[in-house]
Amino acid sequence: MGGKKPGTIPTAHEILYENRFLIFLLSIILLLLAFPLADQAGYGESVLKLPFTLVIFSGIHAMQRNRVILVLGIIIGIPAIVARWIVSDLPFNSSELYVLIFSILFFSLLCLFILSRVLGEDRITRDTIFGAIGIYLCLGITWALSYQFVEILIRGALSNVPNETAYVYFSFVTLTTLGYGDITPLIPVTESMAIFEAVIGQLYLAILIARLVSSLKR
Secondary structure, eight states: OOSOOTTOOOOHHHHHHHTHHHHHHHHHHHHHHHHHHHHHSSOTTHHHHHHHHHHHHHHHHHTTTOHHHHHHHHHHHHHHHHHHHTGGGSSOTTHHHHHHHHHHHHHHHHHHHHHHHHHHOSSOOHHHHHHHHHHHHHHHHHHHHHHHHHHHHSTTSBSSOOSHHHHHHHHHHHHTTOOOSSSOBOSHHHHHHHHHHHHHHHHHHHHHHHHHHHHHHO
């Protein structure tokens, strides 16, 4: 029999893996809390580096049982960390683009991977629910980075975005379809992105609820 024997004490590695989505969720919450500190408390970009790195490592940790995804995660994630710690401090206009490109690619891969794991689980566990919550937050951050990327390429793509936190704020307002209207898309690209994000946000919640209900009926 391949199962674990009753009474066997789990190793630290097994405990970490069984709580991989909880670790990811906590790291992404920490990153979200760091954004206002970076912009409002005057700490700047440096305060984002550590929580951003924790999110990357926790994401790679969650991928470890899928070799192909793990390799892709490392190939994209490590350059994202290097870009955030080193390239972002370089005095070049294009340096921030490198940070955003690798970050968007990694967060997109991570969202898709965790979504496949959450929807593919035979039974819903506590860690599965943490993963589902983490995906929702990950979607918001991915779109925030994407809006920032477009804004760098096309100045004036969004109205009233004084700092990096504003992109996160606008993204989650759009994802949850609150739509306060204080920040608005001004070009067709960001208008389409906002529509797509709002639709994805609602579809995700509908699919997640349906998945949870179907699991309870088994």
